[in-house]
Amino acid sequence: MSCPARLAPVLLASLLGSACSAVTPSSPNPSEGSMPTRRILVNGVRVVVQEFHASDVVAVQLWVGVGARDEASSELGLAHYLEHMLFKGTVTRAPGFVEREVEGVGGRINAGTSLDYTYYHTVLPAPRAIPAVEMLADMSVNSTLSEKTLDLEKRVVLEEMRLGEDNPRRRLSRQLYELLFDGHPYGRPVIGTSELIQVLTRETLVGFYRRHYVPESFVLVVVGPIIASEVLAAAERTLGRLPRSGLKRLPLSAPDAGRSARLEIERPGTQAYLGMAWLGPKLDHADTPVVDLLVSILGQSRSSRLPQMLRERLGLVSSVSTAYSALEAAGAVTVTAQLEPANLARAEAQILRELQRVRERGVTDAELRRAVTAAEARYAFSTETAEGRAYAFGRAETVWRLEEELAYVDRLRSVTPAQIRSAARRYLDPERYARLAFVPPAR
């Protein structure tokens, strides 16, 4: 489902456009289709399949339990770089296979890399489901990662970095995480650094590939008008035949208590951007649904508190919103705003006043009801497409648990106003937070 807890904070796409636009994080409404089938193959590959007959389009996704957090400090950007390279050909598929096997039949494929995971997602006409499973399985272990394409792709990734630098919102989000999680793997840039990318060798990349692209890391998700047993059989004869690697992903320690840090950076333009961040509960925490609703009430709709106060009543900002990213080892609650530079101090003070108000007086029943209804609606809308469902299953299976995902809306419904107030007190300390501002250059 598309509750704020599940939005990947930093997700980069490899082929065309933004990964974030490709799918809405979602989970299915069991009443609108069969429950997904979950199977663990003998070598540890997990497979989730759901027969879903909304259209004759199938979503086939391969999730890999590797992200920026798994990189050593000398490997920054490798998970993302590898994701680009998997589209360049395998020992049996010449470069151009994407066009021949996916786009040529009217389908689409792309991929995204985040801090906790990497995933490859396709949508295709349903009869292409089994060939897509075979293609993704082949990419996952047989990519050639040739020297020549490796060097060429460096230029493309460096362009992707430049593009990110020219986008203030994307840059704000990345740097705010760096500030909040300073010294922790979640503070690393998913895209890496240009210094490391420039000297990246094939040997290093192949080492990373062999280490992380193993059966124990894989989750295959297929949703569409398919026959589950056929998909499971295809998974068995492809991914199921890979030898176990023995890999156990190291659990990530939680970051130290939230940082108090302030940073102001000049960037071109006449408008300012403000970001404030607090540590929140990790994905697998009892407070996750509570913070989800708290953040929704604060700033995720037109009627929510921060837009109403800062944008509508006081006219201090042109936009303001809140987000909560629940990662595997920690969470981040962020408030971001776009505004005139002269309003920076007042806007920040007003945001803190609003947080203080929730900490002291809590939220109303009507606000809570509205936030739960909004979550229920996001959930319902996310069941419209096969890829929306597949995304929710894949992400839950990779970094959480499928059954938790399926029961999540019920957990939201049981949250009380008192819990929200105490979560605001626990997590949103108005005196301890990371604060980043982009301001126009001094004249």
Added chain:
Amino acid sequence: MLASLAALVAAAGTAVAQPPSVTRHVLPNGMAVVVRENPVAPVVTASLQVRAGSRFETAETAGITNFLVRTMIRGTARRSGTQVAETAEDIGGSLDASGEVEAAEIRGEALARHWEELLGLIAEVALEPSLRGEEIERERRLVLSQIKTRAETPFSLSLDTLLRELYGSHPYAWHSLGLKSAVERLGRAQLAAHYRAVFRADRAVLAVSGQVSRERVVRAAERLFTKLPRSGAHEVGAAPPAAPSGERRVLERPAQQAQILAGYLGPGLNDPAYPAFRVLGAVLGAGTAGRLFAELREKRGLAYSLGALTPFRTGPSFLVTYLGTAPENSAAAEAGLLAELEKLRRAPVSDEELARAKAYLLGSFALDRRTNARQAWHLAFFEVIGVGWDFPERYARALEAVTTADVEAVAQRYLNRPSIVVLQPPPR
């Protein structure tokens, strides 16, 4: 293989993949209502569109339609803006509005069980907007901020500059947000007059898609929209002719990447040449097999983001090709981009390339119409611009029929003397 996805998706919609039922109904006042019953998810979306937008504006009124509809959702005779938002959120939905180039839209979504309240809220906003002075000023501030953001964002600034080069004094020359000079001056009287002129039954379409019953939606719409006046005397003046400059403009802005855009005018969507023009754009910019991706990204590593844009326009459309590259590669990337355009003009595309481009276009078009929100938008949009809600099916068939000779003909006819915009950081 070619048409597979489009055909399959178009036929999608129920648990047994029966074609979803779309029907069109005309209310006694002349307003069209298009309903698509889609039982897949317990949700409903509605799109109320009127035939208005930047296409019908002048330099003095540029942005008035967007400004108007954005202000309309800020309060009615019965509810404040906050109450409108709260009412929408209470039914698991949201209400939004925007003025685009060819049409203006008030759209909403909700949980299906609240479909009638959703339609009621849209009707209230459309029929009883308060257009209060303080709300106008709030919206003005936000729109001006959006205009400023576009002007400070390298890609949108470059695109807007190129569209001015391509269209000259034709209203397609400016973004539907409008011109700063106009938005700063528009007053309540002008907004109210514009409201009376464009919110007319004969130029409005309501499309509803979701878990709803057609009969009940039509009955509710008859009741809710009966007060929408039948017609206005509002005549649309002919737009000045579009006159591409064919020039190369250089903008200097601090940025990490240079932006290179080259564009041409093309046929409107009613022109028989339009499908071939879209295929031409797809040969260049569609997916990993598009010539720009294959040549400039895969072979030469010059860009991460690049592509080709062609919109649905009733008047002359455009083909804009673009890429972002390191400033030191700017000259090579520009030469590469222009070489690809020239190549297309000089040599016909192969049968294989044609088939790929068509498959990509048909796939994109079909994939884009699977959610209720996109369906409602498409149904209302094509109906309100006068080509009919079922235009997508005819368009898909026309795309399938495009030949290599058709593509060659549009390349010869339209790819002459590109207008070019290059945005780059100032020399150090």
